[in-house]
Amino acid sequence: MRDRTRTRMMVETVPGLDGLTTEMTTWRRDLHAHPETAFEEERTSDFVAEKLRSFGLEVHRGLAKTGVVAVLRNGEGPSVAFRADMDALHIHEETNLPHSSRNPGRMHACGHDGHTAMLLGAARYLTENPVFQGSIAFVFQPAEENEGGGRVMVEEGLFERFPVERVFGMHNWPGLEVGRIALRPGPIMAAYDIFELTLTGRGTHAAMPHLGTDTILAGSQIVSAFQTIPSRSVHPVDAAVVSVTQFHAGDTWNVLPATSVLRGTVRTFRPEVQDMVERRMGELASAIAGANGVEADFRYERRYPSTINSAGETELARRAAVRVVGEGAVDLDPMPSMGAEDFSFMLQKRPGCYIWVGAGPSDHGRNLHSPHYDFNDALLPIGVSYWVRLAETLMPKAA
Template sequence: MPNIDRIEAFADELTAIRRDLHAHPEIGFEEVRTSGIVADKLTQWGIEVHRGLGGTGVVGVLKGKGSNGKRIGLRADMDALPMEENTNLRWRSTIPGRFHGCGHDGHTTMLLGTARYLAETRNFDGTVHFIFQPAEEGLGGARAMIKDGLFEKFPCDEVYGLHNAPDLNHGEVAILPGPAMAGADFFDITISGYGAHGAMPERSKDAVVIAMTLGQALQTIVSRNVDPLKAAVVSITQIHAGSAYNVIPGEAKLCGTVRAFSDEVRALIRERMRAICAGMATAFQVEITADIRDTFSVLVNQEEQSRVVEAVARTVVDPAKVITRSQPKMGSEDFADMMQAIPGAYFWVGHDGSVPVHNPGYVLDDKILPVGASMFARIIETRLPVGAHA
């Protein structure tokens, strides 16, 4: 089962674009160079371009043949991560502390490949909105675009997104109808105690000891409050306290994330976190503040659009490598917010290499660029067929 020949023919150009984006990564809401390249390419291919949605977002509008009024959105994220890259690639990041460690450079390039192909062929009847989104990595880029009127200005009847998947093999495509990725909260908990000399702990209200006790207590929420049949995670990912060996700090901070597939479970976890913090504050006679923020919605793939992805995938890759029984992922994705507004589907494209995303040694396999571009293109040609509305 082939990629689209016309896309395969310019695969080397897609690779060059992707590697250039990789070498010049930009984090959320700072994608000035990236969005400029996207806008320039779309303009070069005769696609109507709109910039500035959600800060650095770009939307391209392309009308096909015929008079069909149906509109489909295709979305790619553009931002990198605030982390160092640890590879020896010739095109590795040239910016310290910035790395396309999740492959968004690849997603952007795939959608550009789709845009070029559809602009050259126009073998569809309807309108395509190419949505290049900033700030997917926890900064609310999808919500920013929606707040700026994304779907009022560029109405869509359905939307599609994708992600590269190093946990799958090259040539595999996975789609999971229903809840497919967890919703997420981020939290910052601040313990305001009373500092003292390290040799005189009785004069302190030790924020470090309280933080350790609180951290252990928070781990009981999932094990003792959440239904064991409903997946949930509470992870403390940062601890900040102290500046010297002989000083008991008066303040400590715990930061982390909550993941679950149910908004009810997420609400329960938030309530228990706040209650435990309040109880600890009373027990230790300190002040504890808990800032818990709804960051990602649960990503739910609609049945109809999931079946479209499945059928299209069987024309792009080996039908035996189309996976429809994949496990839900505890990771989160803010495309979920777009799919709360518009029905759609989000799928994964496997590639060579086993280093996971968000790892400093992660490497995207450029061979999947025409695969992703072909998937998007065939979705459009399948859902907006020429001649169906003559």
């Protein structure tokens, strides 16, 4: 098995991190062992708030139920926000590690435990080494997975209570080598939508299909037709994914059910493509259902917008990244991901940049959302160093 901690790139972390890295590792593994899912991050929120208070920071709680925001003020100057996500996933862990989940059916399978530990480490380091003038809001967000905690924090007044000028986030990225950082201006992650299609016909004996209307047949045709949208309705240089992930129909062998339900997800980057895909899905569902003599009830819900980095803030993030991993290890043109991020809601309100930090090989199932995934602790000093260098890049030096 490969050594995940081996760093091939030349990484220059900020000085004095040895002891803090050991502490962050302890924090991260404690959080990993006690995963909590969307808006239920009570223990996690308590853990984060207690650490932040122990650093001497001003701590605020209650946004989006379990969110935590700590503010570090050091004189007059710019005000920025650094964000980490805290929630876990509904996955049964299969790593068999000493710090495996103690909460059955819940797991930190996306590295939010590591993101939280790195931002806590940055908060402590910057509190002890306030080399800048200005203010930093450390935002610990709940419910990134599926439930839009970032949207809720914004709606509940995040930027009114903490009027920052810019906002920044990061995510560990398996498959990208440890010691590399990837970022790009413009879209870096896709919009995330969901859909549900209910087909209603006349159920009948499976041996007498002519007496009913077959919702399974209609649904099967619709599944195939949906796949023609990316290939025939979307411009070839644009991107779209339409995935039917659920097909619920029937309960036994010899009955054609009166109802079938299809559910799934759509991913796009441009709003015009998003609009067109939604429209075409509704048209195809209605037309094919009608041709099969069944009724279609199509529901489409827009969950997360595309994550779009602003050009100026991406350049500032690049400068900070170069100071940590070097010019040659910063990828400025990574292929955008069709995955989604609710940090996008914060970027809709404030300019900013979202980066990917290399997490090493993704073999042996160690990819995001896998039951075999575990955050690579070798990233902890890299993440803290990026946050520190970003603070120094964004704000003037302390007098």
